[in-house]
Amino acid sequence: MHSSWRCRSAQQSPLLLLTVTIAGAMGMAIPTAAQQNGGRQRLSLDAGWRFRAIPVAALDQTTSISDWTWTPASDNEIGDVSKLDESKHPWQPATLGQDVFHNQPGYAWFRTTLPALTGKGRTLHFRGVDDNAVVFLNGKRLASHEGWDEPFDVSLDSAWDSASPNNVLVLVRNTGGGGYIWDGVTLGKYRAAQTDGDLSQPRYDDSHWRTVNVPHDYVIEQPFTEKIDPQHASLPTPSAWYRKTIVIPNKDRNRDYWLDFDGIYRDPQIYVNGKRVGGRRSGYLPIHIDLSSLAKPGERLTIAVHVDPSKFEGWWYEGGGIYRHAWLTSVDRLHIEPDGVWVAPKAVGSEANPDSATVETSVALKNSGAGSQVYTVVERVLSPGGKMVASLRTNSSEPIGAGARAISKVRIPLPHPLLWSLETPNLYKLETSLEIAGHQVDRVVTTFGVRTVRFDPNKGFFLNGKSIKIKGVCNHQDFAGIGVALPDNLQSWRVKKMQAMGANAWRMSHNPPNNELLDACDRLGVLVLDENRHLGDTYVPHTYAENTTADDLTDLDDMIVRDRNHPSIFAWSLCNEEPLQGTDTGAELFKKMIAHVRRLDPSRLVTCAMNASWGKGVSLVEDIQGCNYLNESFENFHKAFPNQPMLFTESSSAVSDRGVYENDSARGYVGNYTDFSLEWLNWVRRTEDAWKPIAENDYLSGAFVWTGFDYKGEPSPYGWPNISSHFGILDMCGFPKDVYYYYKANWGDAPVVHITPHWTWPGREGKPISVIVFSNEPTVDLSLNGVSLGRKACPRNGHAEWSVVYGPGTLTAKAYDARGQLAATDETVTAGKPYKIVLRTDLTKLSANGEDESVIEAAIVDENGKFVPLASTKLEFTISGDAGLIAGTGNGDPNDHTPDASNERSAFHGRAVAIIRSTGTRGEVRITAQGADLQPASTTIGFDY
Secondary structure, three states: OOOHHHHOOHHHOOOEEEEEEEOOOOOEEOOHHHHOOOOOEEEEOOOOEEEEEOOOOEEEEEEEOOOEEEEEOOHHHOOOHHHOOHHHOOOEEEOOOOOOOOOOOEEEEEEEEEOOOOOOOEEEEEOOEEOEEEEEEOOEEEEEEEOOOOOEEEEOHHHOOOOOOEEEEEEEEEOOOOOEEOOOOEEEEEEOOOOOOOOOOOOOOOOOOEEEOOOOOOHHHOOOOOOOOHHHOOOOOOOEEEEEEEEOOOOOOOEEEEEEEOOEEOOOEEEEOOEEEEEOOOOOOOEEEEOOOOOOOOOEEEEEEEEOOOOOOOOOOOOOEEOOOEEEEEEEOEEEEEEEEEEEEEEEOOOOOOOEEEEEEEEEEEEOOOOOEOOEEEEEEEOOOOEEEEEEEEEEOOOEOOOOEEEEEEEEEEEOOOEEOOOOEOOEEEEEEEEEOOEEEEEEEEEEOEOOEEEEOOOEEEEOOEEEOEEEEEEOOOEOOOEOOOOHHHHHHHHHHHHHHOOOEEEEOOOOOOHHHHHHHHHHOOEEEEEOOOOOOOOOOOOOOOOOOOOOOHHHHHHHHHHOOOOOEEEEEEEEOOOOOOOHHHHHHHHHHHHHHHHHOOOOEEEEEEOOOOOOHHHHOOOEEEEEOOOOOHHHHHHHOOOOOEEEEEOOOOOOOOOOOOOEOOOOEOOHHHHHOOOOOOOOOOHHHHHHHHHHOOOEEEEEEEOOEOOEOOOOOOOOOOOEOOOOOEOOOOOEOOHHHHHHHHHOOOOOEEEEOOOOOOOOOOOEEEEEEEEOOOEEEEEEOOEEEEEEEOOOOOOEEEEEEOOOOEEEEEEEOOOOOEEEEEEEEOOOOOOEEEEEOOOOEEOOOOOOEEEEEEEEEOOOOOEOOOOOOEEEEEEEOOOEEEEEEEOOOOOOOOOOOOOEEEOEOOEEEEEEEEOOOOEEEEEEEEEOOOEOEEEEEEEOO
């Protein structure tokens, strides 16, 4: 959705008369009345939606189609099936789900003969094809599908022969890695989803529907199903409807109304009073709808939203529903446009201690009224402490005409700015008011920060003149128990979890985030690599087609315009691991995207996360070489391209499951020790092997680890019964895995020492166990029951290791600094039998807003209060009090198929969580956890403000 003011003609721009005021060093307080939003009113529409999931379309009279053969395709057959002579090909039996390409790109034919099926609606269902497919029946092309992890259906009736065998040919294109037709091809008769009327119409009776608040993810409520794509967590993706009726106040006449959704996954169709008013294919960007022609004072508006998350944009769990906030905004006919204030501060003088800054602003205005208006734009800069430190009045000497737009551009001098940095994330506010004859008709407050970002191809990344090694994490947006519908306060909580480990940066993988996560990074002092979803203007998970265009880059434009005021964002990432990344086509698409970025935000550099073809294609046009893993030589690239900065956009993965120390492919678990002896997932690399060269080479600006948190879907290296990934440094609940302490030791400054594994191994008495210790101190002494097992060096960015014969007791690690002084101690004790539950949370005071959530952590301990790492007791969580409810539970087990919304959850290696959500009522709630043969535990939290 382009905003036309971005290409406003010069004739629309009135002359501007400027008056500048600089406040004194102590500043000037802003009167309370001036902090109100003038004539602008913004109302949350999050509460009270009627919701209904629509049963998915299904196949009746199904038959599994598993008898296939395959053969390599010849070049002349790829574009013309008529040139295929099946008799001349060496057809071989094909096992669905097994690679026939030997991890090489290319084309292959698959064929089968379908059994008889009478009647209309004959359909062939594919669970997936890796990567792309063209489907033929009896020589007729019926369908093509692009995307390696999406189920799709092919209607057969138009080519079906009732009198002869029906022969299917599938041309499969593999772009890299394994290539095949997924197991799970089914023949049947299509049965459409049934509804009971037109759900978009205002007179439809939705009183029997369920009531929900948004943000809401309904896909997380579906049952885990083995035959559904594990890349998306083996969850069904039915379509759904949301409905809500509002009334426009009688007093609100001669105003404009906007309906805004911050994010709906996916492909929403939005209706107001039965009329379609908008939609958006992308599930990751806001939807803005002008309701002014429909909104009449005193009248009801019925909003109906149809959601269809069945077509994926990525290859991970993406959820479904109105999973971000919804708003109704009322403005004067003369107003500031949505996302219409752009603040571009520039420090003047020393990067570390500038004498001043120039705050360049651009304010987009619109007059939707019937007559011309003379206006004044008033801008005031508030310091981080809330004092006014500069102000400016911009008087228009020419009126803005009816239906016209204008842009007010000014420069505001700011003396002695307080810089935004990792240590002191100082945030200013720009208050932009729009006045008519001295009366304020609109007001927008924009947060910004003053900082200088610079990349040096030999010395790395600099913030405010200070060399900073980027220590980042990539993250998707879901969490245990609630899916992708995270409340604002949990966004901050997750960022703080990463900061506690020593992380200073967050990569938005692989899509634009919600505003609240960016706000949290601004407030907390965390760098952001903001990321666009697609290369070009396609909507498939990966851009394969050479004929892909970049003619409609609305999504990219809207991301830049929405996010460019955030000081935490240091660069833009425009795509991730695209098949075209090393081609001329990919470079041309990327160049077009760069042109859009330069026009909308010339202050930031761009990159692309590339897992191959460094030095080719996109590498030749991007500003920063984005490197995913050690698949190629970074040394050779730096030598060949000495003037191009480098950043590891993905460096390694913590492929492991919390509390697991041996690989178990039969049950689908990955041991923590696997991180140090990885064989079957060589692209991941050992944590140490990946981080050491980054830490030791200045020209490498830093790294983002894949990932900070585990997430649902993408269960490499296994599939079902896994329904979530193993990649995270923390599990899905936020509990640390052992590798967390490697990063805490090497990314932070405080003394750290950590022992892995735990020391509760019944049945292993007398057998050696490898003990690994992470520390940022030079030497570590390990002892068992007070007897030293030797002092060893712990190299920087490395670890120390002992082989210890197991015996119950206390294993202690003492870390000593360079002077030989004790700096840190860690111990792990052999636990007894599970005895009781302990509850804790660091979210005890929350808002009674119907959205805030608290993560209640449950741990099982023995009679002496020692953590029991092997405990797996099923826990039941209950709540008393009207102010909260149990939104969901989790435990970090990638194989747990208990519904996320359940109030029961087995402990996984001694731990589980319950998510408690505000109901909108003030008060305290008491949460209790109990389990068989365990003493229960309770804790209290308050929803007070």
